[in-house]
Amino acid sequence: MLYSPKRTLKRLERPASDRPEGAWSALGFGEKLSLVAVAATVLIALVGPALMPYSAIIPAGEQLLPPLSPGHVLGTDVLGMDMATRLVAGMQRSLFAALVVTLISAAIGTLIGVVAGFRGGWIDTALMRFTDLFLAFPAMIIAMAIAAAIGQSLGSAMIGIVVVWWPLYARLVRGEVRRVAALPHVQAARVAGVTGWRLLWRHVVPAVMPTVVVTASLDIGAVVMTLAALSFIGLGTPAPAPELGRMASDGMKYFLNAWWIAVLPSLAIGLLAFVFNYAGDALRVVLRRTGV
């Protein structure tokens, strides 16, 4: 058997496939647009408040100025606070809160889902029944109950949402882990001697993460909406701090003679939700295309 197929093979086999030239150029127009939109929104929310000439909680001019008034592009509210300043500050607060809530929910859910899916057996059963407990009640009602029990603040609203949000990730991740763990490459790694957490971390989890990331990015919009809903019914940030849901709720009273006080914050909530949803979709398409 003194024969190496080495050289013959080099001729017969095709070279390693070329890698994509760059992630950005691989994107379609819509995907690029959504990423730009997310970047712009985040930028406005991050640096906007610092650039605004007024304070978000101190009256800055005449009361109830309509949009496009001199000095107040989006008008002022019933106390004479600048609407544009309050909106930007509100977006910052909403976005920050939504990111934190999504991250914590995804982290807790992923941890529980990974352990349940990978260990299986009674641990799986116990963890999943525990998860089902949270899924059994209407999410909004539990969130309201928890937020109300802790007290009226942004923090308690966030805790309320985390409590109802993580079970979704636990379910999702458990299913993904079970699917990936049955793939041939995991079996092959097991045969090669890799076991336990190392097997999980190196050969299973990397295949699950894209799903979590995409789901989380799609969820940010939904969390923004939920947070706004909680503050709309009075369970979020107390006045006068700028919070989009709260602003919309307060503005309702003046809707007939000063529509902008309620409508502008609502539009801002819609914008945040839409932009993140759109970007999450784009992310999903890109990740699927790269075959992870």
Next chain:
Amino acid sequence: MAESTVLTVSDLTVTYRGRGRTVAAVKDVTLSIAAGRCLGLVGESGSGKSTIGAAVQGIIPADGSAHATGGISIAGRDLVPITDQAWSQVRGRDVTSVFQDPMRSLDPTMTIGRMLNRYTGSAEASVAALERVQIRRAGDVLKKYPHQLSGGMRQRVMIALALAPQPLLLVADEPTTALDVSVQAEVLSVLRESIEGAGCAVLFVTHDLGVARHMCDEIAVMKDGVVVETGSAEQVIGEPADDYTQRLMASRITLATDRARPVGAPEPAVVASMQDMLDDLGRPDDAVASAWAAGELLWNRFTGPTAAVGAASGLSDVRLVEHVTRPSLTVNEVDKTYTARVRGRKVGNHVLKNVSFEIGYREAVALVGESGSGKSTLLRIAAGIETPDSGSVDSQGVAGEGTQVIFQDAGASLTPWRTVEELLRERIEHTTTGKGLSRAEMRAMALRTLELVGLDESVLGARPTQLSGGQQQRVAIARAVVVPPSVLLCDEPTSALDVSVACSVLNLINLLRHSLGISVMFVTHDLAAARLIADRVLVMTGGEIVETVGAADLAQDITTDYGRRLVDAVLA
């Protein structure tokens, strides 16, 4: 002659456009098939044969990603440019097809009768159509759904369906590739007889020269989108003129292939480089290689002296003898039943019935059987992936660390986001040989193994998705032998590969077996490949080993009916 020509393909070029690149899958191909004749389109993956098969059915994507120029004419009708209006008159009437996977082509929601009656018009005619493809009790089959039939039956139904509209041209794209070998032979003869009866022209796409010779009047050999040779079947197979065809022919493995030499046509330079490698192996320069050294030492002692290896293994002669006389793998009365719940009832599938056998030191044993014979389950039990219901499996060896597996789908068995170096290092880390080695030592070990399997340093940093199918299989093999196991378990390692690549993988397994001192358990459905690798062949069917036969003169020595059927199924 001219008026009976059914299909004319002239200067056909098909290009695919994707992400800024244009690839020509088919370049300036000219073919023609007369009524009643069968043209075999033979080539390896990526040769463009299936693209031609799709083009003559007008099923090239119409979204602009594919573009066809040149001419396709069927019974005098010009069909390029490919438009749905033109093809809707032709497809399914003048041109019909049989694909590789009948389960995907048959509508799962319809009975066979309902599908067939659309063409034949009546149940009686449908029964006749099924009887023409040698289906017995055709009346019962008409009432069944596709999932209730076996693979061979489904493919017969596909043939009946394809011939029912009395087409001018039948396109058969690898129609028997997914079937068991003995079923393949039956389906091929059914197909052959039915198309002779129907008198249509046939375009037969296949990667298998043996099948092509069996089926076709003429053969066109394709490589990289170009037809490199055309001629009558006898001429192309018997006296291939083209270099590539000759290579393909040389890569074919039959029951008469010389077992003492590597298959294929090795060039002198390749043989020399192999010699270098073996010399390298004989001179392990550090403790890392002690496992290999032990294997070499044993090999040298009991097969005749060659270059001295030294006492790197640190084993006494007594232990050496013990290891040589003890089997590397002992399978002792292994029994396995899978149970499933079907409509609330427990249904048992007894896949292994008290199976016992041994694989001796440095011995290669092939387990040959068709799907459902239990051979793969046995391998998975030997690998420790599954546990037997009763009985035991014991593997031991001085040179090795238990068992390692080469899987059928090498690409899927490599974790896509880890580099080749990481995959190999991981294997080394989890063995007793590899404990405490530095990264550099492990890297050196990985590199040496990669060279042994015919790869080089450049793949160390690559991820499996960046490698070709043959390279992936080599990396999978390298991972399995980087620390030599006592038994290398091979699960159909070549059935997903092109013949020339498969051939070199078989050579490689043979080489590793001899140079690393490992025993081999080779699970396959292919008797010819089994004979090439193994010293002994175990024939399995229905969860039992029905025959054990020496590999060398397999064709003569095999005695059981089932074994003979497998021999007959290997197309000469």
